[in-house]
Amino acid sequence: MQYVSDWIASDDLLLLNFSDEVLKVFQSYVQTGSRPESGGILLGTVHDRGILVTKATRPSRFDLKFPYLFDRAPFGHRAIARRQWQISKGTVRYIGEWHTHPQDKPYPSGLDLHEWGRLAACRQDGRSLLSVIVGRNDLYVAMTAADRHQNQLKPYSVSAAIADRC
Numbered sequence: 001m002q003y004v005s006d007w008i009a010s011d012d013l014l015l016l017n018f019s020d021e022v023l024k025v026f027q028s029y030v031q032t033g034s035r036p037e038s039g040g041i042l043l044g045t046v047h048d049r050g051i052l053v054t055k056a057t058r059p060s061r062f063d064l065k066f067p068y069l070f071d072r073a074p075f076g077h078r079a080i081a082r083r084q085w086q087i088s089k090g091t092v093r094y095i096g097e098w099h100t101h102p103q104d105k106p107y108p109s110g111l112d113l114h115e116w117g118r119l120a121a122c123r124q125d126g127r128s129l130l131s132v133i134v135g136r137n138d139l140y141v142a143m144t145a146a147d148r149h150q151n152q153l154k155p156y157s158v159s160a161a162i163a164d165r166c
């Protein structure tokens, strides 16, 4: 199962790319059988019209894992985010959150929407929060703004973009 690496916002103003390393982390926690929900934070670099997601933290032993709920303990994830920020001299930053769902095509729960809104609202830099759900066959990718408005991203096809330009 190969997830799509490139995504675009519906207003075409934002491109997002998941690195191979990030996709590998997602794939290693796909919820099949009775595997619990997993999750972590997403780190990367922010550019004019794009976001490169370069790292996804793996669940730590402090996290609570249940089949339908992932509750992330901040300790390990926050330390990794701080370290990445330091070694990249401030270019690799916290981008958002990911977790798995036991659904083929994942869709956010009411609790997810509430939690993303809360996290987006308390970001100090005022940027939107990248919200990712890893399903069995598909990803759900959205940006959540501080006012809780959601902009769902769609898979970006490079061939379509080249055709557009001709």
Ligand SMILES: [Zn+2]
Binding pocket: 099, 100, 101, 108, 109, 112, 133
């Ligand atoms: Zn969820």
